[in-house]
Amino acid sequence: MTGRALVIVDHQAGVVGQGQLGLVAQARAVRETVEALLFGAPSAEAVELLGRCGVSTVHLASSEALNVPVAQPRVEVLIDLLRREEFDVVLLENSSLVADVAAAAAVRLDAGVNWDLAALEMRDGSLVGTRMAVQDTVVVEVGWSGLPALAVFRAGQLGPVPPAEPLVPTTRDVDVELSPSASAVRVIRGADSALAMTGLDTADIIVSGGRGLGGPENIALLEDLADVLGGVVGVSMPVVDKGWYPYSHQVGQTGRTVRPKLYIACGISGAMQHRVGMSRSGTIVAINTDPRAPVFGFCDFGVVGDLTEVVPRLAALLRADVRA
Amino acid sequence: MRIVVCVKPVPLTVELDRTTARVDRTGPVGLAAVDEHAIETALRIRDSSEGAEVILLALTAATAFDSLRPGLAIGADRAVVIAGPEFEGSDLLGTSLALAEAARALAPDLLVFGASSSDGNGAMLWAAVAARLDLPVVSRAISAEVARGRVTATRQMEFGLDVVEADLPAVLAISGEIAAPRYPSFRDVIGAKKKTVEVLGLGSGIDVPAERVGAAGSRTTVLGIRETSPRGTRTIIRDEGDAHVQLAAFLRERRLL
Known part of the structure; x- marks a missing residue:
């Protein structure tokens, strides 16, 4: 097994959701190297947590613009990273924000996106995703043509992560240079957290x-x-x-x-x-x-x-x- | 001001084609409730500003044109439909490309989408179209208003409600059933038959290479489909005043108490 997978992670005060950690396990099943793109203030706890699940490198993207729940700045950072470094699978856990990020990234990269996924596996050298459909009465198996493959998992679908060889991840700061469109949507009143x-x-x-x-x-x-x-x-x-x-x-x-x-x-x-x-x-x-x-x-x-x-x-x- | 509402006629009953795992679209179709709410939202914005118009935009089968009539009957001014066999089998990339091309020509100030359709997972379409047009996207809106050249919306996010704004032109995706559509009068229904439905096709209004739409333009494939196993035995009782006792016993038996 070769290749690099990228897992997209948004942390809340150092806490990474179980579903996002679950993405790491899914990524490990299909690629040799798993790296993470971590949005928000750099967090040693989050990096350590990701390392324990088997993430080897964490790309840290911090900027004022990434502290608010708006898709566009995240899209720009993600696209920039994917253009500079070669990842062939990108894994995300669905949310209102992530759906917008994944859709825009797919268009900008002319990449395939399958969503509502429950699992990923390799079969005959190809990536295969499974997704439930029609009241969860059938399982649909989906594939991708072209790279990178964008895989959006159904929220709450992924459970606890099976133990991995713990790693101490290398951290790398991502240069965040945003276009004027990144600030086109402004949050004028934040949510009651x-x-x-x-x-x-x-x-x-x-x-x-x-x-x-x-x-x-x-x-x-x-x-x-x-x-x-x-x-x-x-x-x-x-x-x-x-x-x-x-x-x-x-x-x-x-x-x-x-x-x-x-x-x-x-x-x-x-x-x-x-x-x-x-x-x-x-x-x-x-x-x-x-x-x-x-x-x-x-x-x-x-x-x-x-x-x-x-x-x-x-x-x-x-x-x-x-x-x- | 020009408001374009992207709607999608959906099958009245969702059936999956067992060989392609795609939604069977050969049966009767109609406007999804969420799309009616999107149209009503657009009509309310139109009615509050001078000289504004609402245009319905759909990528659909030629047989589904009539399903847009209810939208015209409640007040949309006209409709633009993209049709043609070349678009069949489009995934998010092809669908968003066709819609973005049509929308670009209409040059809307506001492009409105309903919540994700019940026949698939359209919850990514608005952001894909917005990316193609390089427009800001405000999604999951449960209320929205347009004033002084900007759209302001309350968003329903997993972490609660927040309020965002963006300058026009912009894409607005509404969430759920936020604006109950008005009832058309008999005269409105008759009048809707006279409203224009313009038809665009590949090479006629949608000028993109054929290999970028339909199955050829897709970057995703359906490999197969299989049934899942149903759950085991069920107990169904009718409440005769003691259902709570039986239910408690069941929960205890399963060690859930």
Whole structure:
């Protein structure tokens, strides 16, 4: 196995997300050398973490312009690096920002991009990616022609990284020279960062609600059950679209992919959009008034009933059990 | 001001062609809900500024023209459609190239996209088109306004809501269903039939080399497709007042409590 892979990493105060570290393991499976492009303030912790997963060189890209969540400066840095050094695979974990970065990079490099990937492997000397499609009922195998191959993984898809030969990475500062278009999009009010910490990615138990909640007032029922079970609340897309709960809690194709030990879907029909984000959960419980809801076709335990009755009764029962 | 809305007629039921793993587009198609919300967003921006127009732009099969009529009925001024067998099998590169060529000729102040379509993963298309036109891109917008030559939008990001702005011309991608489309009157529906739908093709309005679109211009390939194994046995009960007790027992049996 030869060749160099580049993993794109954005860290938050030295913490690199599990999914991004998972990219390193995917890269190791297909290329001999794995390097990382780290956006943001240089962080010794992040570099050490990447080295422990098997990254040999970390390219550090720091600039005021990279401290805000805007795609264009990242695109310029990435393109510049890929033009100076030869990488034949670039791996990214999907997010709102990364989708924009990968698309622009593909166009600028005339490179192929496959997205929503679950895994990468080598087969007969060629790179093969797998991606789930049609409500995760089929696996599609995809390939690339031309280099570099851009591989965007579904968010939350990649789990803990298997141990690697730990390395002490070489660090190299990237000269960041940005064009005027890099500052064309300006952040005039930053996000409230407290919202980011939903814990969905690492939760063992998720209590999730959908359109069947009927209104934002019933979210409290989910929060209460999640509280008893020690879980966190997730929601489906309609709930976010209606403004009942923040997007950071959204599970599904346009939100997070989760795989807790237990997923309780309340008032969620189980449309493809949602299913792809949770179908890999250990045990799936569904509560829905409509016996024909698709979710009953892929859950482990289903209750045909009203969530506003079943959920509070379950929470009360479990709470009583804890006290007993 | 000229606003171009990129829409994509989608199959009313999503079926995957089992040999090519591409979405089967031979059945009936319609405008996706997210595209209707994108059109409505554009109409509201148009209605708040003098002498503005809204043009629908779609890369689609020739048979799907009528699916744009509802967009014209609620108020879009005209439509431009890119069609032709040469575009079939385009991946992100070919699709974005064709759309960017058509958009370049229209010279919009604002290019609007709906959220990712339900029949594929279009969540990268707006950024690809923006890159080809070298325009700033504001994506994941849940509200947007245009004033004093710039677009200001609230974005729905994984880490919360923020507010960004960009000078026009710019690309705006909206997120979710943010602007419920107005209902057309009977007269609007009849009037929509008289609105212009201009058809562009390779060499007629889309002047790019044939090898850069369709399968020839793709840098990605579908190698195969296989079924995944379904989950094991299921228990479905009807709540007769004790569903919570049975559910708790099930969770305990699986050692999830």
